[in-house]
Amino acid sequence: MIRGYELSHLLAGVMLVTSFALLYQERIASVINTFAAQSVTLALAVAWAAFSQDRSELFITALIALCLKGIVIPVALHRTVVRLGIHREVEKVVGVGIALMVGLALTGLAQALLLKVTQGTASHAREELALALAIILLGFLMMILRRNAVTQVVGFMSMENGLILAATGARGMPLVVEVSVAFSVLIALFVFAVFVFRIRERFDTIDIEALDRMRGDAR
Amino acid sequence: MHTYQIVVLVPYVSALVLAAIPGYRVGSIVNVLASAVTFAAGLWLIGDERTVGPYAIVDEFNIVFIAINTLVGFTTSIFSASYIGHEIETGRLPPSFVRFYHAMFQAMMGSMNIALVANNIGLIWVGLELATLITVVMVGLYRTPQSIEAAWKYFILASVGISLAFFGTILIYLAGQPALGEGVPAMTWSLLQGAAAKMDPAILDLAFIFLLIGYGTKIGLAPLHAWLPDAHAEGPTPISAVLSGLLLNVALYALLRFKMLIAGQPAALNPGPVMIVMGLVSLIFAAFMLYQRRDIKRLFAYSSIEHMGLMVFAFGMGGPLANFAGLLHMAMHSLTKSGIFFAVGHIAQAKGTQRIAEITGLSDTHPRLAVAFALAVLAISGMPPFGVFASEFLILTTTFAREPWLALLPAFGLLVGFGALLMRLQGTILGAPTGPTHRVDASSVPMVLHLALVLAAGIFLPAILVAWFQRAAELLG
Numbered sequence: 001m002i003r004g005y006e007l008s009h010l011l012a013g014v015m016l017v018t019s020f021a022l023l024y025q026e027r028i029a030s031v032i033n034t035f036a037a038q039s040v041t042l043a044l045a046v047a048w049a050a051f052s053q054d055r056s057e058l059f060i061t062a063l064i065a066l067c068l069k070g071i072v073i074p075v076a077l078h079r080t081v082v083r084l085g086i087h088r089e090v091e092k093v094v095g096v097g098i099a100l101m102v103g104l105a106l107t108g109l110a111q112a113l114l115l116k117v118t119q120g121t122a123s124h125a126r127e128e129l130a131l132a133l134a135i136i137l138l139g140f141l142m143m144i145l146r147r148n149a150v151t152q153v154v155g156f157m158s159m160e161n162g163l164i165l166a167a168t169g170a171r172g173m174p175l176v177v178e179v180s181v182a183f184s185v186l187i188a189l190f191v192f193a194v195f196v197f198r199i200r201e202r203f204d205t206i207d208i209e210a211l212d213r214m215r216g217d218a219r
Numbered sequence: 220m221h222t223y224q225i226v227v228l229v230p231y232v233s234a235l236v237l238a239a240i241p242g243y244r245v246g247s248i249v250n251v252l253a254s255a256v257t258f259a260a261g262l263w264l265i266g267d268e269r270t271v272g273p274y275a276i277v278d279e280f281n282i283v284f285i286a287i288n289t290l291v292g293f294t295t296s297i298f299s300a301s302y303i304g305h306e307i308e309t310g311r312l313p314p315s316f317v318r319f320y321h322a323m324f325q326a327m328m329g330s331m332n333i334a335l336v337a338n339n340i341g342l343i344w345v346g347l348e349l350a351t352l353i354t355v356v357m358v359g360l361y362r363t364p365q366s367i368e369a370a371w372k373y374f375i376l377a378s379v380g381i382s383l384a385f386f387g388t389i390l391i392y393l394a395g396q397p398a399l400g401e402g403v404p405a406m407t408w409s410l411l412q413g414a415a416a417k418m419d420p421a422i423l424d425l426a427f428i429f430l431l432i433g434y435g436t437k438i439g440l441a442p443l444h445a446w447l448p449d450a451h452a453e454g455p456t457p458i459s460a461v462l463s464g465l466l467l468n469v470a471l472y473a474l475l476r477f478k479m480l481i482a483g484q485p486a487a488l489n490p491g492p493v494m495i496v497m498g499l500v501s502l503i504f505a506a507f508m509l510y511q512r513r514d515i516k517r518l519f520a521y522s523s524i525e526h527m528g529l530m531v532f533a534f535g536m537g538g539p540l541a542n543f544a545g546l547l548h549m550a551m552h553s554l555t556k557s558g559i560f561f562a563v564g565h566i567a568q569a570k571g572t573q574r575i576a577e578i579t580g581l582s583d584t585h586p587r588l589a590v591a592f593a594l595a596v597l598a599i600s601g602m603p604p605f606g607v608f609a610s611e612f613l614i615l616t617t618t619f620a621r622e623p624w625l626a627l628l629p630a631f632g633l634l635v636g637f638g639a640l641l642m643r644l645q646g647t648i649l650g651a652p653t654g655p656t657h658r659v660d661a662s663s664v665p666m667v668l669h670l671a672l673v674l675a676a677g678i679f680l681p682a683i684l685v686a687w688f689q690r691a692a693e694l695l696g
Contacts, residue, residue, distance in 0.1 A: 133386065136386060156378055156379075166386060166389050170396070173392055174341065
């Protein structure tokens with residue numbers, strides 16, 4: 001019989017793998033698909049936590065993750081990419097090899113740091129937290145290394161996925177917070193949508209590079 | 220019903236009402252009235268009984284912040300009423316946006332008040348996150364390429380910061396869990412603080428690092444400050460005033476609460492030295508950056524980084540006296556800096572530009588505005604008899620009494636900053652006027668009021684106020 005935390009570790013591990021996959025995708029469409037896969041895995045992980053920790057309110061969080069980040073947002077992003085006719089290729093600051101090496105180093109750092117520090121707490125919680133921190137750091141890395149508005153949005157949301165995983169890993173953390181996380185993602189998307197369309201309106205591109213030229217002080 | 224509920228509810232209810240009011244005039248009047256009620260409730264709260272509930276807390280420490288928050292919110296609403304009217308007339312802002320602007324203004328005030336009264340580490344995070352997202356939208360309000368770039372940068376940096384802060388929050392919950400059990404108690408300030416001695420010091424250390432970077436981004440500490448100058452320069456001026464005067468304070472408040480928590484566990488790292496270093500780096504870095512600014516709002520944004528650095532330094536020093544000085548400096552900086560942004564709003568409307576080089580000879584064209592602006596600049600540079608001088612003097616002397624060599628660094632930073640402000644701004648006031656000038660419609664009442672308060676505090680600080688700040692400083696430990 002598989003014990004509860006083994007399954008949750010497996011799902012968290014799959015999320016970490018998708019985080020790495022996000023780093024090496026060549027096309028924006030596949031970045032979005034990978035993100036959708038990560039969100040569905042998150043939904044499964046949260047649902048499993050709800051079941052195994054006997055906390056039915058977590059099913060709501062799982063449902064939000066599944067519907068919103070697994071389906072609605074990816075579909076909306078796909079449509080945005082098609083409608084705006086933006087570059088189909090992901091523009092990178094550094095090559096795939098370096099990005100993956102840095103990602104690996106960050107994952108190692110997260111494991112070393114959290115497993116060393118949280119020795120007093122229950123083992124499954126700290127391992128889950130270490131995986132979550134790695135996902136957060138990889139999302140962070142993606143936001144730095146990809147110079148395109150859509151991929152930065154995805155990086156940010158993948159970071160939020162890691163946060164929700166961490167919040168469910170900490171046993172008994174009140175639902176208030178999880179709902180608020182979901183809520184913030186919603187607002188974040190709203191804000192981003194507004195920006196993406198406005199940026200398009202102004203520059204006919206959604207490369208962040210174009211924005212960098214608009215630095216106020218250098219006018 | 221306790222007064223703190225009014226402080227939170229009135230802004231949100233009026234945000235809903237304002238979202239339904241199409242006219243600019245009625246909207247701005249309702250906005251001012253709502254802010255006035257909130258301010259009255261904030262004042263009432265000072266005399267009201269202290270309470271500790273599962274979700275809200277009112278103690279000596281946070282009423283200082285609430286009082287400043289509601290006061291500056293009120294004066295800013297007066298300023299914004301006339302300022303936004305001018306922006307609509309000149310066509311910078313489409314009239315359809317005004318409804319949105321007013322509703323967002325109140326929602327932002329409400330969210331900051333939530334963060335300030337929250338007795339729950341998750342709730343404080345939610346309040347701060349909401350307030351941040353609203354200011355992001357406000358910064359992009361003019362929809363120029365520059366303002367969108369500023370809002371984008373602000374959004375990316377702020378959300379990274381806020382995500383790290385959330386991870387720190389989870390760690391604190393994890394640290395509190397063994398002592399307080401699962402669920403809401405392990406996220407409650409007052410309970411966490413009592414149980415701090417039983418928490419695992421290693422987790423607390425890690426949590427504090429995340430919280431320092433997370434909330435430090437929002438305080439504008441170097442090197443996490445990159446969003447701050449752009450956001451100040453490109454948004455509407457009332458929002459710049461609220462950003463500098465209030466939002467940075469709320470983020471600082473969150474950090475200080477966690478500092479109090481960590482201080483309860485002697486085996487955990489001492490937050491003091493870390494905060495001293497970050498504060499000094501921000502202070503000195505920002506002071507040097509002041510020399511190269513060409514945009515007047517950007518200049519004062521860097522000055523905000525400088526002063527936030529000084530506050531973090533003072534709180535890092537710790538002890539009743541340094542904390543007192545830090546709180547006093549925070550109050551003085553809020554009042555002075557928002558006053559300066561009011562003045563800058565007038566100047567930008569009078570000259571039609573924010574470029575320092577194009578703003579010249581104000582003393583010829585707008586003598587009264589020039590005098591007020593000159594006084595405000597002197598006040599923020601720490602010249603007597605203004606209140607900022609008193610608080611800076613207090614910070615420096617307390618530091619000197621304890622660590623004589625350390626006091627040289629902030630003194631050096633402040634001198635550099637003073638020189639920069641003087642050098643960059645003398646041309647705007649003196650010199651021969653160039654370029655077109657316009658009539659100024661914005662109300663000068665808030666600006667004069669803030670200057671008068673700062674001046675009064677510098678000359679004579681009432682004993683009641685001193686006692687009040689001392690109690691708050693003692694809580695801070």
